[in-house]
Amino acid sequence: MNILVVSATELEVRFLTDELVFDRVISPMVTRYTYNGIIIDIIITGVGMIFTTFHLTNALVKNEYNLVLNIGLSASFSKKIKIGEVLNVVSEEFADLGVEKYSGFETMFDIGYISKNEFPFENGVIHNNTDGFQLNFPIAKGITVNKANQKKTSVQRLSSKFDTEVESMEGAAVFYVCKYMEIPFLELRSVSNYVGSNEFSDWDIPLALEKLNDAVFQVLQKINVVVG
Numbered sequence: 001m002n003i004l005v006v007s008a009t010e011l012e013v014r015f016l017t018d019e020l021v022f023d024r025v026i027s028p029m030v031t032r033y034t035y036n037g038i039i040i041d042i043i044i045t046g047v048g049m050i051f052t053t054f055h056l057t058n059a060l061v062k063n064e065y066n067l068v069l070n071i072g073l074s075a076s077f078s079k080k081i082k083i084g085e086v087l088n089v090v091s092e093e094f095a096d097l098g099v100e101k102y103s104g105f106e107t108m109f110d111i112g113y114i115s116k117n118e119f120p121f122e123n124g125v126i127h128n129n130t131d132g133f134q135l136n137f138p139i140a141k142g143i144t145v146n147k148a149n150q151k152k153t154s155v156q157r158l159s160s161k162f163d164t165e166v167e168s169m170e171g172a173a174v175f176y177v178c179k180y181m182e183i184p185f186l187e188l189r190s191v192s193n194y195v196g197s198n199e200f201s202d203w204d205i206p207l208a209l210e211k212l213n214d215a216v217f218q219v220l221q222k223i224n225v226v227v228g
Contacts, residue, residue: 005071016216040220083203092144141166167195
């Protein structure tokens with residue numbers, strides 16, 4: 001079993017790499033590790049959709065993987081989701097790809113530039129249909145943006161426009177690439193803060209990283225059972 005773990009920053013995989021067995025450096029972006037017979041390549045793409053799309057695609061063209069696992073921190077729109085909670089994100093939308101009109105923001109689907117059901121979209125949403133893993137994490141819907149949102153007006157616009165629980169800057173890019181390249185994938189996001197929170201005292205990055213790392217090893221254990 002070969003897995004590609006995709007993360008925007010080294011911070012988000014710091015705990016993970018400490019517990020894996022280092023193998024070798026594959027490229028400036030990709031480092032190989034092993035865990036209980038599983039080959040785990042970790043790619044640090046950089047923050048944002050552009051960098052994620054390019055470096056993920058490049059890695060998938062050069063190497064064969066059975067699963068892409070996108071992991072990272074995220075912000076939640078819902079106070080019902082606790083800080084540190086890990087979510088299995090099963091759908092993604094590009095939330096700021098469109099036109100800002102006087103009447104409000106319209107997506108590329110709203111204005112007809114892209115069909116809402118053009119592959120890999122279904123009514124403007126990319127869904128993850130990967131099965132084979134009984135994950136015990138709450139399911140969530142995600143949106144992906146080019147800029148993190150802290151202004152109340154921006155948060156209100158996104159909340160009213162999209163049916164979502166979490167916001168990230170890479171998720172939809174991973175969904176898009178993996179769907180086109182027909183590779184199974186998962187997205188796990190650990191909530192470090194709430195969207196619109198300007199008070200860093202309300203954030204808990206250490207807790208979110210700890211819980212994210214625990215979640216990744218839960219997935220690896222399940223994969224090991226499936227492989228075995």
